Amino acid sequence: MKSKQKSIWVFGDYRNYYQNRVTLQLISKAVDLARMIQAEVCALVFGHEIDEWIMEYTAHGADRILAIDDPALKSYSTERYLAIIEKLAKERDPEIILIGATDFGREFAPRLAKRLKTGLSADCVGLDITEEGLLLQIAPSFGGNMLAEIITERHRPQMATVRPGTFKEMPHNYNRKALVERLPLMKNLPEPRVRLVEYKRSAEREHSIESAAVIVCGGRGMGNKNNFNRLHELAKLLGGGVGATRPVIYAGWADHVALVGQAGKHIKPKILFSFGISGAIQHTAGLGEADFIVAINKNPQATMMKMADVAIVADASDVLNTLIKELKKRIRE
Ligand SMILES: Cc1cc2nc3c(=O)[nH]c(=O)nc-3n(C[C@H](O)[C@H](O)[C@H](O)COP(=O)(O)OP(=O)(O)OC[C@H]3O[C@@H](n4cnc5c(N)ncnc54)[C@H](O)[C@@H]3O)c2cc1C
Numbered sequence: 001m002k003s004k005q006k007s008i009w010v011f012g013d014y015r016n017y018y019q020n021r022v023t024l025q026l027i028s029k030a031v032d033l034a035r036m037i038q039a040e041v042c043a044l045v046f047g048h049e050i051d052e053w054i055m056e057y058t059a060h061g062a063d064r065i066l067a068i069d070d071p072a073l074k075s076y077s078t079e080r081y082l083a084i085i086e087k088l089a090k091e092r093d094p095e096i097i098l099i100g101a102t103d104f105g106r107e108f109a110p111r112l113a114k115r116l117k118t119g120l121s122a123d124c125v126g127l128d129i130t131e132e133g134l135l136l137q138i139a140p141s142f143g144g145n146m147l148a149e150i151i152t153e154r155h156r157p158q159m160a161t162v163r164p165g166t167f168k169e170m171p172h173n174y175n176r177k178a179l180v181e182r183l184p185l186m187k188n189l190p191e192p193r194v195r196l197v198e199y200k201r202s203a204e205r206e207h208s209i210e211s212a213a214v215i216v217c218g219g220r221g222m223g224n225k226n227n228f229n230r231l232h233e234l235a236k237l238l239g240g241g242v243g244a245t246r247p248v249i250y251a252g253w254a255d256h257v258a259l260v261g262q263a264g265k266h267i268k269p270k271i272l273f274s275f276g277i278s279g280a281i282q283h284t285a286g287l288g289e290a291d292f293i294v295a296i297n298k299n300p301q302a303t304m305m306k307m308a309d310v311a312i313v314a315d316a317s318d319v320l321n322t323l324i325k326e327l328k329k330r331i332r333e
Contacts, residue, residue, distance in 0.1 A: 006039035008096040009157070010062070011085070012046070013104060014053045015076065021211065022100030024060045024169035026162055029127055030098060031061040031170065036129040039095055040064055043178075046084060048074040054180055059172035063179065070185040075199075077192035078108045086115045087186060094157045096135050098127075101161040109161045118155040124162045125266075125285075134158065140262055145281060164210050165266035165289070208257065208265075214240030215269040215290075217260055218316075219283075220247040221276015221297060227317045228253040231275065234320060237327045243267060245283050261286040276316035279303030296320075 008030045013019040023043070030041040042064040043057035048071050057065060066088060073080065089097065089112075097112070099105040101123050113120035125147070126138030134151045135158040141148040152158040209215050216235040222228040228248060235242045243260040244253065260267055261283040268289030275296050277283060284307065287293070295308035296319045305311040312319055 004093070006034075006037055006095040007042050007064070007092065008034050008039050008098065009042050009044055009066075009089075009094045010057075011097070011099045011105065012043050012053055012057060013100050013102050014045075014047075014050075014056075015102075015104070019100060019102045019104075019164075020053075020056070021169065022102060022105075022162070022164040023057070025164070025167040026098045026100060027057060027061045028170040029162075029167040030096075033096070033127060033129055033135070034063075037095065037133050042066060042094070044085065044088075046073050046081060048072075054178075055174070056172070058176050058178040058180075059174045061170055061176070065178050065180045066183060067180060068183050068185055072185055072189070075196040076104055077194070078104075078111065079190040079192050082108055082111055082115065083189050084186060085112055088183075089116055089157060097157045097159045099159070099161045101163045105161050109159065113159050116157065116159075118157060118159055119150075119152045120159040120161070121150045122161050124160045125166050127160060127162065127167075135160065140285065163266050165268060209241035209243050209260070209267055209269075210265055212241035212267070213270045214238045214273075215243050215260075215267055215271075216240055216273045216275070217243035217245070217277060218248060218254075218275045219245040219277030220251075221278075221316050222248070222253070223276070223317065225251070225253040227320070230317070230320055230324065234273070234324050234327070237324065237331070240269070245277055245280075274304050274308065275320060277302075277304045279305070279307055 010026045010030050012023050034041050040063040043062035045053045045067045050069050054065050054067055099109045110120055121137035121139045124137050124139045128136040130136050137150040137160045138147055216231045218228050218231045231242050244258040248254050249256055249259050262285040266286045271292045272290040273294050279302055293308040294310045295304045296312045296316050297305050300313045
């Protein structure tokens with residue numbers, strides 16, 4: 001008897017450029033994993049007028065696309081997407097389902113795992129295949145002080161959400177071909193309990209820091225909201241984005257989208273300025289891929305100062321103001 005083809009599913013979250021990058025990163029990782037367990041990579045694309053995404057996921061490595069193109073799926077709906085994936089997963093029995101740890105992914109992945117009666121490792125920072133052919137899910141635990149290696153031994157599918165920026169997307173190849181299955185919209189889908197009236201992106205979200213080459217990050221040492229806001233001025237002059245630590249978010253000086261670290265974004269700038277940040281492990285967990293770090297802190301013993309390529313012992317606002325002044329002067333010259 002012919003054995004069933006194993007499949008790794010990647011949920012296509014293409015709502016905007018950044019979420020789409022996560023999907024591409026996951027497809028790339030799925031290609032690696034698929035090689036190790038002789039599986040195919042299958043991207044799920046639901047929505048309306050989705051041909052662009054079918055092409056993009058094919059070009060980035062998917063072997064198969066499960067697509068449903070219908071006006072009823074124009075806007076994201078947890079209830080509808082859940083019902084669709086639950087039905088498809090029960091019919092087709094994928095080995096693994098990977099979902100980006102985006103706001104939407106974080107919302108629907110646990111619900112899907114519950115419906116499929118399987119486990120889910122949330123916010124993974126690494127994936128591999130064990131000698132036994134199981135998905136090794138590497139996720140921070142105990143407040144980020146440890147990395148746990150998790151396997152789902154008995155239940156299927158093996159499910160994980162993965163942080164944006166964890167893997168690199170592979171280069172596209174628009175000559176690649178995938179098997180595209182265009183499926184009809186299922187009958188009796190639940191009515192969404194939430195109706196999307198308008199979609200507006202906040203200015204801060206427009207400048208997501210996940211792919212910024214220059215990031216100016218501020219911590220509690222900035223002292224107050226006015227001082228913190230000046231970081232935006234520096235970021236603008238440098239063509240970069242602004243990141244923040246958790247106390248800054250809690251104090252209301254910045255939006256949650258700016259949070260860098262274990263509970264926030266993983267960043268990979270070419271240069272990172274770190275103003276008034278101690279360097280707690282939960283924050284530095286998000287800095288692994290920064291190429292060059294300049295830290296400014298009053299305390300030379302702060303962990304962030306020890307991690308930095310250049311450490312400036314000074315008042316954060318003084319250095320910030322000087323930098324802004326000097327850059328403006330140079331731009332005028
Ligand atoms: C489960 C969990 C998850 C977490 N996730 C995250 C996360 O994702 N991201 C995150 O950032 N945190 C996270 N935290 C919080 C984290 O543990 C730290 O509390 C936080 O990162 C500290 O932020 P900070 O460096 O701004 O503040 P502090 O630790 O208070 O450091 C302030 C620094 O500013 C310096 N300073 C003070 N005044 C000045 C001045 N005038 N000029 C220059 N330097 C000055 C001080 O010397 C100090 O080093 C998490 C915590 C837990 C328990």
